[in-house]
Amino acid sequence: MDPQLFESKVYAVTGGAVGIGFAVVAQLINYGAYVYALDLAAEQSKELAGLPQERLGYIQCDVVDRKQCAAAVASIVAKRERLDGLVNNAGICLLEGEAPPDDLFEKVYAVNVTGTWNMAFEAFPQMKKQGAGAVVNIGSTSTLVGVPRIPAYTSSKHAVAGLTKTWALDHAKYGIRVNLVGPGPTDTQMSRSPLQTVMGPRFGGNKTDDELLDLVAKTIPLQRIGKPDDIANPILFLLSDLSSFITGQCLMASGGS
Secondary structure, three states, X not given: OOHHHOOOOEEEEEOOOOHHHHHHHHHHHHOOOEEEEEEOOOOOOHHHHOOOHHHEEEEEOOOOOHHHHHHHHHHHHHHHOOOOEEEEOOOOOOOOOOOOOHHHHHHHHHHHHHHHHHHHHHHHHHHHHHOOEEEEEEOOHHHOOOOOOOHHHHHHXXXXXXXXXXXXXXXXXXXXXXXXXXEOOEOOHHHHOOHHHHOHHHHOOOOOHHHHHHHHHHOOOOOXXXXXXXXXXXXXXXXXXXXXXXXXXXXXXOOOO
């Protein structure tokens, strides 16, 4: 990909400390962008600390808190005077089962849906002022289909698709594009957390996470579990001008599953 697509542009990535978020941050920095990773920890992760610090900013931010989101965006704009793109990557997938308790449902929606809402509506005003911007929301293959034993997570990712499509229509006149990338099975800490609950009953008990991932891989047409960079690549495409005529779309990065 041409580095000039990102050179000196400014991006914010929520959940940017590890996993898919970190892969996006690292790739954008490699292409010469200024990137702000937002995450819950008071200090940046070891992974982030290993990146070129002159192009990296770290902001402690809980996306559930609208005031923290507003402060994060304001800080970025104050330093860089623009915000070219936002990746709404922060999300959680908890151990649910068939009948998760109400507080679990509310926690999942607070992060996955309200967090996406909060960050987008703090970013939109600056993007409107610029007359351009790209938002990439992170969904899941469960954005499009039902997945047993994770009803809160699955429905939350359906909701993010609805926001994506509606925001794309509402904000196109401002030069803002909004799309969604839906990761399939990807080897990250978050994707491992519900393995025993979701895949354990499907493939039988007494299997380790690695054994379950191997079994999942065999169900994927490309015969492997995704890596964070496999998901970061289409995210960068949708952030770039290579996708300048694409908005309101849900792109599944799932190995064909």
